[in-house]
Amino acid sequence: MQKIPVGVLGATGMVGQNYIRLLQNHPWFEVTYVAASPRSAGKTFADAVAGRWLMDGDIPAAVAGLIVQDASNIEAAKPHCRFVFSAVELDKQAILDLEERYAANDIPVVSNNSAHRHTSDVPMMIPEINAAHADIIPIQRKNRGWNKGFIAVKPNCSVQSYMAPVYALMKAGYPVASLVITTLQAVSGAGYPGVSSWDIIDNIVPFIKGEDEKSEQEPLKIFGRIEGNRIVDDTSIRISAQCNRVPVIDGHVASVSVKFRDKKPSKEEVIAIWEAFRAEPQELNLPFAPERPIIYRREDNRPQPKKDRDTDKAMAVTIGRLRNCNVQDIRFVALSHNTVRGAAGGAILGAELIKAKGYLE
Structure with missing residues (x-):
């Protein structure tokens, strides 16, 4: 099976780094795009996290040389990924706006953030409990006039x-x-x-x-x-x-x-x-x-x-x-x-469920 190219927003932060660590050798997903704040943009990922790589083990070789993009530049993401994991560290309104802009531009968002947890048409999933909530994704698209994009979130750790x-x-x-x-x-x-x-x-x-x-x-x-x-x-x-x-x-x-x-x-x-x-x-x-x-x-x-x-x-x-x-x-x-099941790992499992239900095709 050809892997789905994915991006990580907020890739240089602690949760973003955990996504990159956990997605190394994932059988379905491959990190092909990393984005963060403007101060990291333009650097290789390895240079952007130099001295502050917080994970066990080395930076995955496939990601180390990727050029970090400005997370607000959605056009830069489009050629490189089918969906993104969001771990951006911004204020709530800025996160709401950014994630909705990605979804409106046909890039689905699976978010670690709390901004959309109580948005009524956004699924907040623990897949063993409420897998059926993924089925609101077509309704969310219809509500917003979106085509391929959507937003899904994981709950608090x-x-x-x-x-x-x-x-x-x-x-x-x-x-x-x-x-x-x-x-x-x-x-x-x-x-x-x-x-x-x-x-x-x-x-x-x-x-x-x-x-x-x-x-x-x-x-x-x-x-x-x-x-x-x-x-x-x-x-x-x-x-x-x-x-x-x-x-x-x-x-x-x-x-x-x-x-x-x-x-x-x-x-x-x-x-x-x-x-x-x-x-x-x-x-x-x-x-x-x-x-x-x-x-x-x-x-x-x-x-x-x-x-x-x-x-x-x-x-x-x-x-x-x-x-x-x-x-x-x-x-x-x-x-x-808390940083695996409760954060990046839980969101990855949610993305796997959404793919298995056919919403990432």
């Missing part, structure tokens, strides 16, 4: 660790009434250089701007449904979230308490549901899909970021400490890799 296990229980016939969530989020989630060492070493910061709200609002759209020309939130679930920054490099942990709407599964039933859970990405054998989306660890002291964040291409969710809850019904601890 903080929700990735617990959404799949909650959805698996809902899918198995146990509707959820409420969630109480406390996240312990790695410093890499703040980008680079992120939180200063003075602030985070020997410390926990109990505030991450906008994270509580994202953790409470984004799941409602993910659990929602397409109605007419828009995605309608599932407002039947109440969510209370508190998000904390902790001195861990990679891996977001969430402590979750769940209240069911009516019947409550036993602990054995919950574990069996999690371990049996598979979804469309697994059925389609998408390259970035973990073989087992949810892995349950029976040890008392797992999951742990250092031991579990890289499981199955760093795309699996690892869960442990399932217990009864004295206030809700059950409680558990979940972990996902």
Whole structure:
């Protein structure tokens, strides 16, 4: 199969670099175009990130010599890529405008950014949960008068660790009434250089701007449904979230308490549901899909970021400490890799799903 040429917007930043690292040797996609701010434009990618390549391993040879373009110059992208991954670091309105300009010029956008997450005709996908939301893409094109372009986004990294296990229980016939969530989020989630060492070493910061709200609002759209020309939130679930920054490099942990709407599964039933859970990405054998989306660890002291964040291409969710809850019904601890599953890797999986559904042809 001939690979699809793709671009990366914001390629010199931390998330952009992660796209380039993860897309190296991808069986479907090939990075042929890189773009960033005007100060990087005109340089080779290797020169643009000299002294600040943040990934393990060397810069992929196929990308090192590419000339970085100005991300705002859409005409420069057209000859070189069929779609782009967006990791640009701009203010919200600038991101909205830029991504819409690419889509209007027949270049689909799969975005890591939050700007379009609550745009009603833009799918915000965790592919194991709401793969059907990709089917709004033809509606989005019709709404906007676009031809081949579209915008799709991935949700915030903080929700990735617990959404799949909650959805698996809902899918198995146990509707959820409420969630109480406390996240312990790695410093890499703040980008680079992120939180200063003075602030985070020997410390926990109990505030991450906008994270509580994202953790409470984004799941409602993910659990929602397409109605007419828009995605309608599932407002039947109440969510209370508190998000904390902790001195861990990679891996977001969430402590979750769940209240069911009516019947409550036993602990054995919950574990069996999690371990049996598979979804469309697994059925389609998408390259970035973990073989087992949810892995349950029976040890008392797992999951742990250092031991579990890289499981199955760093795309699996690892869960442990399932217990009864004295206030809700059950409680558990979940972990996902925030810069892979929660960022570039999750967006790549979303793009694979969109291609498998025929929207990137």
